[in-house]
Amino acid sequence: MRARLALLVAAVSVLTLVAFLVPLALLVRTVAEDRATVRATADAQSLVPVVGTADAATIRLTVEQLAAESGRPVSVFLPDGTVLGAQTPRTPAVALAARGQSLTGESADGREVVIAVQGRADGTGVIRIAVPQHELTAGVTRAWLVLALLGVILVLIGLLVADRLARTLVRPISDLSAVSHRLANAELDARVIPAGPPELREVAGALNHLATRIQVLLVQEREQVADLSHQLRTPLTALRLEAESLRDPDDAARITAAADGLERAVTGLIRQARWRHSPAAQPAVADAADAAAIVADRVAFWSVLAEDTGRAVTLDLAPGPLPVGVAADHLTAAVDALLGNVFAHTPDGTPFAVRLARDAGEVVLTVADEGPGMPAGAVQRGASAAGSTGLGLDIARRAAQAAGGRLDLRAGPGGGAQVLLRLGPPVSLPEA
Numbered sequence: 001m002r003a004r005l006a007l008l009v010a011a012v013s014v015l016t017l018v019a020f021l022v023p024l025a026l027l028v029r030t031v032a033e034d035r036a037t038v039r040a041t042a043d044a045q046s047l048v049p050v051v052g053t054a055d056a057a058t059i060r061l062t063v064e065q066l067a068a069e070s071g072r073p074v075s076v077f078l079p080d081g082t083v084l085g086a087q088t089p090r091t092p093a094v095a096l097a098a099r100g101q102s103l104t105g106e107s108a109d110g111r112e113v114v115i116a117v118q119g120r121a122d123g124t125g126v127i128r129i130a131v132p133q134h135e136l137t138a139g140v141t142r143a144w145l146v147l148a149l150l151g152v153i154l155v156l157i158g159l160l161v162a163d164r165l166a167r168t169l170v171r172p173i174s175d176l177s178a179v180s181h182r183l184a185n186a187e188l189d190a191r192v193i194p195a196g197p198p199e200l201r202e203v204a205g206a207l208n209h210l211a212t213r214i215q216v217l218l219v220q221e222r223e224q225v226a227d228l229s230h231q232l233r234t235p236l237t238a239l240r241l242e243a244e245s246l247r248d249p250d251d252a253a254r255i256t257a258a259a260d261g262l263e264r265a266v267t268g269l270i271r272q273a274r275w276r277h278s279p280a281a282q283p284a285v286a287d288a289a290d291a292a293a294i295v296a297d298r299v300a301f302w303s304v305l306a307e308d309t310g311r312a313v314t315l316d317l318a319p320g321p322l323p324v325g326v327a328a329d330h331l332t333a334a335v336d337a338l339l340g341n342v343f344a345h346t347p348d349g350t351p352f353a354v355r356l357a358r359d360a361g362e363v364v365l366t367v368a369d370e371g372p373g374m375p376a377g378a379v380q381r382g383a384s385a386a387g388s389t390g391l392g393l394d395i396a397r398r399a400a401q402a403a404g405g406r407l408d409l410r411a412g413p414g415g416g417a418q419v420l421l422r423l424g425p426p427v428s429l430p431e432a
Helices: 002-053 056-070 092-097 140-184 198-231 233-244 249-277 291-308 328-345 392-402
Strands: 074-077 083-085 103-106 110-120 123-132 313-317 352-359 362-369 406-411 417-423
Touching: 002 056, 002 074, 002 110, 002 123, 002 140, 056 074, 056 083, 092 103, 092 110, 092 123, 140 198, 233 249, 249 291, 249 328, 291 313, 291 328, 291 352, 291 362, 328 362, 328 392, 328 417, 392 406, 392 417
Parallel strands: 313 352
Antiparallel strands: 074 083, 074 123, 103 110, 110 123, 352 362, 362 417, 406 417
16 A cells, blocks of 8 residues: 555655646756857947948957957858858858848857848948857756656655655555454454554444454354253253153163263363353363274264164274274264264165264265255355254264365265264363
């Protein structure tokens, strides 16, 4: 922006100076030519009395003295054809002056001043003074250099002033940009000091107000999530008590394990909400989980429902442990979301396969089914064509991104859908 403002000021200054200095330079040259012509005319008129009354010898002496003083060629043409002073041929201007008409004309060497002298007994005499070109342009070059130097100085002053003014505009804009980037990086305590023109001050105030409002809304959201998660503990406790009262030990153990898993997920939500509210309280440890153990546990959990709905389950697990860079709770939620989608979006009896393997430094979890496949846009948060919340694939996607991987959706070779959850290794953090 500073460069553009400087370029604009330079262009305007140059155009203004050209419009002003070019006519002034032409005027200086015209004044110099007129000044030299006036001096030559005055010298010629000083000879008129002598040429009109004196004899040839006196005229010659006076002409030579004037030529020596002025440095110009001076010629006097007498009516009898005698030429006194500088021996120059008769020019058309001299011939016209011999008829009684004085004039100033251009010559090959510059300019000539021709004056007709009447009153002599033998006819009309003619005085001719040549003004050389160097006298017509005397001082013009120096004046032009002074004007050019003045123009350059004025342009430089204009650029300096424009740069100072542009700096007062650019600095507040740079501060606004820096604060906006800090806000984008979740530094919600970043604020900008209003400076610059009133418009920029208003923008700075609006940005500060927006940052404060975002901070307040995030705090409210996190508190609501924490409160909601905490309120879920009461029905979980009741569910665990109901499970303990069952007569069948297997059913009691299964429901109790499910309640424990749900309680762990709720506890994770509370911790996550607190950590986001107070980043300083977040423990400085790297997230890591054993993908092999978690996948095996979740497949065993869903296998009970698969048996009830007549689904064949194929499990292919690479030998563990397989550490990945995501928390165990998040990975458990992601695996549950992928397996839950199979039951929610395919008819009963549809077989599915789960495969966990290493691939170029990543751990890849593949969930494939032989159902109708997934519609376009299924990975979008909140998008669902089956009446569900539409958050399952988004939960898996965010877990993959947290581990430095990604979520891929593709069609199976024989129809159905394949979901690939790519997970990167855990990141080692330095000791605190």
